Structure formats: C-alpha cells, structure tokens
Amino acid sequence: MSTGARRALVVAGLAGLGLLAVWAVTGLPDFGHPIGRYGVLAPQVALAKRHVTDAVGGVTFDLRGLDTLGEELILFCAAVGATVLLRAERPGEEEATEESQRVPPRPAGALRALGAGLGGPLLVLGAYVVVHGHLTPGGGFQGGVILAAAVLLVYAAGQLIGLEHVRATTLVELAEAIGAAAFVIVAVGGLVFATAAMANFLPFGTSGSLLSGGTIPVLNIAVGVEVAAGITLILTELLGRALFDDREEDS
Amino acid sequence: MTVLQVVALAAVAVTGTATVLMRDVVRQVVVLGFFGLALAVLFLVFAAPDVALSQIVVGSTVVPAMLLLTLVKLHRSRRDG
Numbered sequence: 001m002s003t004g005a006r007r008a009l010v011v012a013g014l015a016g017l018g019l020l021a022v023w024a025v026t027g028l029p030d031f032g033h034p035i036g037r038y039g040v041l042a043p044q045v046a047l048a049k050r051h052v053t054d055a056v057g058g059v060t061f062d063l064r065g066l067d068t069l070g071e072e073l074i075l076f077c078a079a080v081g082a083t084v085l086l087r088a089e090r091p092g093e094e095e096a097t098e099e100s101q102r103v104p105p106r107p108a109g110a111l112r113a114l115g116a117g118l119g120g121p122l123l124v125l126g127a128y129v130v131v132h133g134h135l136t137p138g139g140g141f142q143g144g145v146i147l148a149a150a151v152l153l154v155y156a157a158g159q160l161i162g163l164e165h166v167r168a169t170t171l172v173e174l175a176e177a178i179g180a181a182a183f184v185i186v187a188v189g190g191l192v193f194a195t196a197a198m199a200n201f202l203p204f205g206t207s208g209s210l211l212s213g214g215t216i217p218v219l220n221i222a223v224g225v226e227v228a229a230g231i232t233l234i235l236t237e238l239l240g241r242a243l244f245d246d247r248e249e250d251s
Numbered sequence: 252m253t254v255l256q257v258v259a260l261a262a263v264a265v266t267g268t269a270t271v272l273m274r275d276v277v278r279q280v281v282v283l284g285f286f287g288l289a290l291a292v293l294f295l296v297f298a299a300p301d302v303a304l305s306q307i308v309v310g311s312t313v314v315p316a317m318l319l320l321t322l323v324k325l326h327r328s329r330r331d332g
Contacts (some may be wrong), residue, residue: 030252031252031256031297032298054301056301057301129304137300137301137304138301138304139301141305142301142304142305142308145305145308145309145313146308148308148313149308149312149313152312152313152316231313234317235313235316235317235320238317238320238321238324239320
C-alpha cells in the first residue's frame with residue numbers, strides 16, 4: 001500500500017473515531033450527575049460515625065483502609081526494588097564514594113535563594129498537610145510528597161544534608177520501614193483491639209479538632225513518613241547517593 | 252461544564268500533545284512537567300483537591316526528576332560501554 005493511500009486510510013479512520021467520540025461526549029450527563037448512593041452515604045458515615053470532616057480521608061484510611069494498605073506496600077516495594085537494582089550495579093565501594101563525593105557545579109544564585117527561603121516553609125507545609133489529613137483535603141500521601149520535594153529542593157540549591165552520629169541514608173531507610181510497619185501494626189491492632197483488621201479502635205473525639213477520627217490521623221502520619229522516606233530514597237539512589245553527606249564520622 | 256473546566260481540559264490536551272510531539276528527550280521531560288501541572292489544575296477544577304495536591308508535586312517534580320536522573324544514568328552507562 002502506498003504512503004498516500006495509508007495516510008488517507010488513517011485520516012478517514014481518525015475522522016470516524018472523532019465523530020463517534022464527539023457524539024459520545026455530548027451524550028454524557030452533566031459533571032457530578034447522577035449522584036450515586038455511596039457518594040451520599042460516605043460523607044455522612046465519615047462525619048457521624050468517625051467524626052472526620054474530610055470524607056476522602058475517612059474513606060481512604062477507614063472505610064476502604066484495606067486498599068490503602070496495599071497501596072502503601074506497593075510504594076514500599078517500588079522503593080526497595082529501585083534501591084536493590086541501583087545498588088547492585090554500582091561498580092565498587094571506592095569508586096562509588098569517589099563518585100558521590102564529586103561536588104556538582106555551584107547552582108545559580110536565584111536557585112540558592114529559593115532553596116534557602118522555601119526549604120523551611122515547605123517542611124512546615126508538608127507536616128501541616130500530613131497532620132490535618134482528616135480535617136482538610138490532604139493527608140499522608142500528599143504531605144509526604146511535599147516533604148520529599150523539600151529535600152529535593154535543598155539538594156538542587158546545592159546544600160548536602162548531613163547528620164552527626166548517624167548516616168542520613170540509613171535514617172531514611174529506617175523511616176520508610178517504620179512507616180510501612182506502623183501502618184501494618186495499626187491494621188493488626190484493629191484485629192487485636194476491635195472486631196476486624198483495619199477497624200478503627202481509638203476514641204473518635206469531636207469532629208473538627210486535631211485529635212479526632214480514631215486511627216485515621218495515626219495512619220496519616222505513618223503514610224506521610226513512609227511516602228516521604230520512600231521517594232527520598234528513590235531519588236538519592238538515582239543520584240548515586242549524592243543527596244546526603246554520608247562521610248563516615250570518626251566518633 | 253464551566254469555562255474554567257473547558258480551559259483546563261484544553262490545557263491538558265495541548266500539553267499532552269506537545270509532550271508526544273517533542274523530539275529531544277530532555278525537553279520532553281520538561282513539557283511533561285507542564286502536563287503534570289495542567290493535570291493538577293484539571294483535578295482541582297473538577298472538585299478533587301486531594302488528588303490535585305498529590306499531582307502537583309508528583310507530576311511536576313518527582314516524575315520529571317526521576318526521568319531526568321534515569322536519562323543521566325543511561326547516558327553514563329552507554330558512555331562507559
């Protein structure tokens with residue numbers, strides 16, 4: 001078949017598909033209709049039974065908490081998989097430390113100023129979004145990615161993060177493991193303290209205050225820690241472990 | 252369907268097509284970041300603020316950063332043979 005004939009065939013087929021798509025889209029009901037029964041019930045149950053004002057958070061971490069457990073473990077497995085792959089192909093320990101010690105070029109002044117100015121506020125914003133996940137839109141995952149973005153911004157502005165007495169990379173790995181384990185422990189706690197796994201077994205409190213919703217803020221914090229650490233771990237492994245200042249202290 | 256929703260949909264369509272039509276890979280990653288932001292605005296305008304919050308960071312920062320770093324690793328491994 002010649003090129004012209006092929007092109008004509010493609011155009012004719014795409015035009016037909018386009019007409020069918022337009023016909024389908026204009027026949028759709030308005031956005032937001034029809035309102036399903038679950039959409040009406042979920043906020044009512046979340047507010048009345050669990051005292052949370054963010055229905056999405058209530059559904060994600062309580063009514064459908066088992067799905068979120070699977071999601072968290074997916075992110076955990078992705079971070080662990082990336083770490084294993086990227087560490088296995090590293091040439092040798094001496095060359096690895098030399099490569100990670102190579103200082104990148106000094107970034108532009110505007111970037112350094114932005115990093116200095118926004119690093120702290122981003123941390124506060126991330127912590128705020130994590131902790132208020134059951135009151136306002138946000139939650140563990142959203143706040144966790146904001147925290148990971150804060151770490152990346154500090155690195156892009158040219159500042160390596162170093163800690164005394166402990167290697168920062170080890171701390172990040174520990175944080176990810178603890179976050180994932182905390183989620184599973186709270187899920188099992190539902191099995192131990194209440195009737196079923198993932199059951200909400202802490203007192204509910206008054207809606208609108210920080211201490212409400214039972215296990216939901218606890219799960220939010222666990223997810224926030226785990227997501228922040230997981231994404232930071234993936235980024236630092238991709239950077240050849242150059243995100244943190246891991247020089248061995250002689251203490 | 253308000254004007255804002257139509258504009259958001261159009262922005263997603265334009266940036267998505269632009270991402271596909273880019274030739275240079277590094278520029279494609281940058282346009283992908285813009286596509287992620289347009290998608291975040293779309294989610295916000297269609298009454299999904301939780302998803303929009305995730306998408307703002309993931310679609311504009313984390314995914315393009317991971318893609319760029321993977322490109323660097325591929326380039327370095329290809330250069331080293």
